[in-house]
Amino acid sequence: MTESRQIDQGKPPRTMSREQRRTQLIEATISTLAARGYSRTTLTEVARTAGLSHGLVLFHFETKEKLLGETLAYLAEEYRQNWQGALANAGPDPAEQLNAMIEADFAPAICAPARLAAWCSFWGEAQSRPLYQEACGDKDDAYNATLEGICARLSNEGGYDRNPVHAARIIRVTTEGTWLDMMTMVTPYSPAEAMTTVRTAAALCFPNHFTPEGLK
Amino acid sequence: MTESRQIDQGKPPRTMSREQRRTQLIEATISTLAARGYSRTTLTEVARTAGLSHGLVLFHFETKEKLLGETLAYLAEEYRQNWQGALANAGPDPAEQLNAMIEADFAPAICAPARLAAWCSFWGEAQSRPLYQEACGDKDDAYNATLEGICARLSNEGGYDRNPVHAARIIRVTTEGTWLDMMTMVTPYSPAEAMTTVRTAAALCFPNHFTPEGLK
DNA sequence: GTTCTGATTGACAAAGCAGTCAGTCAAAGG
DNA sequence: CCTTTGACTGACTGCTTTGTCAATCAGAAC
Structure with a gap:
């Protein structure tokens, strides 16, 4: 959970390693929390911030x-x-x-x-x-x-x-x-x-x- | 909004004055925020805390x-x-x-x-x-x-x-x-x-x- | 090239939510 | 007793959200 905080921004590949994707989604969650507050932070919004589908968030984090x-x-x-x-x-x-x-x-x-x-x-x-x-x-x-x-x-x-x-x-x-x-x-x-x-x-x-x- | 913070707790009458009811509902909102946090504070829960229907909350506060x-x-x-x-x-x-x-x-x-x-x-x-x-x-x-x-x-x-x-x-x-x-x-x-x-x-x-x- | 594995998507179901509204009830004033 | 007024209820609607899942896709191994 602590290694490789940096995300390669060159040209995003369609798939990423589990750890990279999780980190990216966590960063997107932080951005969303900051922008919309806890109560209006939705999985769909986190996914959109990361440019991904909302199903993927649950694939990586379950809930x-x-x-x-x-x-x-x-x-x-x-x-x-x-x-x-x-x-x-x-x-x-x-x-x-x-x-x-x-x-x-x-x-x-x-x-x-x-x-x-x-x-x-x-x-x-x-x-x-x-x-x-x-x-x-x-x-x-x-x-x-x-x-x-x-x-x-x-x-x-x-x-x-x-x-x-x-x-x-x-x-x-x-x-x-x-x-x-x-x-x-x-x-x-x-x-x-x-x-x-x-x-x-x-x-x-x-x-x-x-x-x-x-x-x- | 500032007068009569005290609520008569004797035997709650079926109806109350507008100001008393609003204050009661605001206090119920504070309790609910404390107990469940902002994101899980719902009108239904606020109403239940006050022992009232959720429609009444909207009657008094609109949204x-x-x-x-x-x-x-x-x-x-x-x-x-x-x-x-x-x-x-x-x-x-x-x-x-x-x-x-x-x-x-x-x-x-x-x-x-x-x-x-x-x-x-x-x-x-x-x-x-x-x-x-x-x-x-x-x-x-x-x-x-x-x-x-x-x-x-x-x-x-x-x-x-x-x-x-x-x-x-x-x-x-x-x-x-x-x-x-x-x-x-x-x-x-x-x-x-x-x-x-x-x-x-x-x-x-x-x-x-x-x-x-x-x-x- | 073929196959296999794991990431990814989007349609879908289920649940919970805010907000609406027609109708009920109780108190006050006649 | 009757009427009026304002508080109050609860069923209903439409929307949003979380979570599921079967199908798809990309890359790696062979």
């Missing part, structure tokens, strides 16, 4: 429920890989790691309008379907644990006496609230502006290491 | 679209009255006012699970429906302007050299992110715990006036 579940899993996995990759590329310094995680959360691939809108669609249905808590609960757990660990090390090494659990929570809810803002605000809201907001929160928690513009 | 639009307007108005009322009851001191607004955002009437879930349903559809952006956006404008004003006065009078726009934004996105957390977290999340998170953010912005537990 609409499973298509949406796999779409959510795809988004969750993409999100996880994004921040874990950014963290792996950052140095051992906790301030750099925290900065890397903040930047990762607003990377174009993650907080592109269509991606955010798709996430938001799922949030709206979350409370009524265990599906989402399954897919997202684990992801959030790993993210939180990592963030708290980084904040704890930054607190210790940086000489702050801040509660790392509180700091991590502030950073996380600030990020989530900013995503929601980007979705619901009428006036456009750039990723750069969003990141400034989260960095401001980081600067409040760790003023010796962060400014609203980034690392000190 | 499903209008029912949902009025439900959102009802929620937005309820929200606005809640924080404006809390603000009116607070003293002239900006720190007290900020505290009042934070408490208002987590008052049981506002962040009850069903209310939050209903809001979340609308967020998920917002980007694809201009109807909802209006209702959600306008509420935010007045709220933001007020919050920024309070932060500006607190910054001045309290001797902080903090950018009040940034502080207000931090408080707001922290609140919104915490709401989202309350919706999507698997582990339960009490309003008291939520308020602690936002007060921690306030304490970071205005440490001489706030602690995570409340006003100093």
